[in-house]
Amino acid sequence: MNVLVVGGAGYIGSHCVRQLTAAGHRPVVIDNLVFGHRRAVAPDVPFYDVNLGDESAVGKILVDEKIDLVMHFAAYAYVGESVHDPLKYYFNNVVATLGLLRVMLAKGVKKFVFSSTCATYGIPEKMPLVETMPQSPINPYGQTKLDVENALKALALAHGLSFSAFRYFNAAGAAEDGAIGEDHDPETHLIPLAIDAATGKRPPLQVFGIDYPTPDGTCLRDYVHVDDLSRAHIAVFEKLEKPGTALFYNLGTGTPTSVREVINAVGKVTGKKVPYTEGPRRAGDPPALYADSSKAKNELGWKVKFDTIESIVETAWRWHSANPDGFGKRK
Template sequence: MAVLVTGGAGYIGSHTVAELLEKNEEVIVVDNLEKGHKDAVLGGKLIVGDLRDKEFIKNVFYKNDIEAVIHFAAYIEVGESVSNPLKYYNNNVAVSLNLLDAMREAKVNKIVFSSTAATYGEPENIPILETDRTMPTNPYGETKLAVEKALKWSDTAYGIKHVILRYFNASGAHISGKIGEDHNPESHLIPLIIQAALGKRDSIKIFGNDYNTPDGTCVRDYIHVSDLAQAHYLALQKLRRGEDSAIYNLGNGKGFSVREVVDVVRKVTGKNINAVDAPRRPGDPAILVASSEKIKKELNWQPKLNDLETIVATAWEWHSKHPNGYDDK
């Protein structure tokens, strides 16, 4: 039986597909390739189609022997979600409801959901715990939280068991150098700094230098994308054991400031990157770091690539070979 990976041609999805293939899993990827890339799918069966089409997704289940779902397909730009919230509700929430409906009809009762630590909003604690209150400060976080709640009630009503994974900044690239991060537009810090190292932008902006942090710049949690992929596989194994639904944070356990990240990229690339101070962005908390103690304890998750230099080095390896991203655009 196959594992269905929605959004499996995207950044984290493609790395999770790679992890599943390494574990000799049968994989089916569904992606409309609006944001994803065919070249990022290293194996398995790719079905190109839009999950907003109810009949399409029901057909996928009808025509394939699917055991479980790992669900990534979503829009992820926080700023865009604020300016166009209905786009995010129409995609992120409606797609997930279509998927759950198709799972219910096909009697598929296991789903791993790629959520976000943005569901917490302004943190109550540092590091953030799974039991902390959820109060998103943007529509992106709200849409992910809405799906989390739909999962909870789908478990109660239909017995569809779930594992929800909440995390912040996926970073780096596959150790093989075959796949990496290619967003358009790019909004993540490490690839933006690497673009400056490659000469694709004149400078990198540091938004705010007067936060209550050691060097005045925001502190964030960075986690290697392959470590995230491993966590999705462990979550799948938990569901296969017939265990109860659960929510886990994924994080590095410690944060790095924007200046620290810029300095590490300078060190790894050997490039003189121009960093320019800019005003704070509204709504940026000073520190966002998640605790991963629960998933380490319950699922024995052990990140292997959690050193920031290693994360940046894998990203640099991919971006320096693919300065314009994937070739399939």
């Protein structure tokens, strides 16, 4: 299958490109390299440095590359920034995505796999999260993802678009063979920040909140390996054959891990102490967020390969220790 991966040079997108190739598909990448890295994509993968909002260019790619299905990873995803600059998030995450969908329908491409988020649920009343729980985002980032989910449902009904939206929990880790990994600027993810603190690349890690109603007082989150996420996206392809199919899946391990447990895992794997400071809670941080992913497991046959925080950290450490400067220049 010819698969257009929008945002395919980013963290999750680039890992999915590799998984597509391994599964026998032909990925084609669009990425404007604002956050992505050209080096994260193999040289033999067709690559287009194109803005998603350039509908004419995107339409030509869909036709020229004979695209069968589109995977979308090209969202801005900094929650705090979305609060301070919501228009940036609405124009990129919603407007540009709607433009992509308009071009897809015009060119007869009606299969779509969307990278959504558990942030659409807001602050849930109980755990674990299942797909049927109410969605009440508490920030513009989560709201933009929910807006796209709602648009997809309308397009499925009106135009026969077949789609799957995957609601991620905390994507983490790096490719098992160490070929690619996580390189954000700015970096906000806990595992790479802890690794950098342990190696002295960054100041001591900041722990936000030590008085949560959790076993050790720090937040509980569901860390799921980036390659496991990617495999789920490919497993859903065969479910999208029927026009108008609308699927939603949570993707997580179902095992909550605290901030302290992540710090301990990084220390154990690296053999280095992780220096950290303790501070007050951040506004809007729920005490716990973790998934019930039984729907994905039952319907897609999805299995988590990296089922412990140590196994996830090991892959991250392999990448970071071999690439202390990440991918280097973006272009």
